[in-house]
Amino acid sequence: MAQAVNAIYSPVSEAWYPTLAMLLLIVGLVITANFFIYEATVSKFSRSLTREVVTGGFASVFLGFGSLFLLLAVGVYV
Numbered sequence: 001m002a003q004a005v006n007a008i009y010s011p012v013s014e015a016w017y018p019t020l021a022m023l024l025l026i027v028g029l030v031i032t033a034n035f036f037i038y039e040a041t042v043s044k045f046s047r048s049l050t051r052e053v054v055t056g057g058f059a060s061v062f063l064g065f066g067s068l069f070l071l072l073a074v075g076v077y078v
Contacts (some may be wrong), residue, residue, distance in 0.1 A: 023066075024066030028060075029063070
């Protein structure tokens with residue numbers, strides 16, 4: 001009566017966790033730096049809300065996934 005249970009496998013090999021963590025964190029930090037440079041150099045009246053939201057969103061996604069893979073790489077399974 002009991003059904004067979006299938007094992008759950010990660011779509012990404014564990015060997016790739018440190019590489020993905022560093023790559024995603026570096027990309028996220030570069031996008032964040034670009035955001036700060038944009039905010040510091042463009043005048044208050046010529047800023048674009050759309051560009052700010054898109055840039056912030058991309059930085060957030062890259063830093064979020066980079067943090068996730070960093071935690072997985074060091075053994076904190078979330």
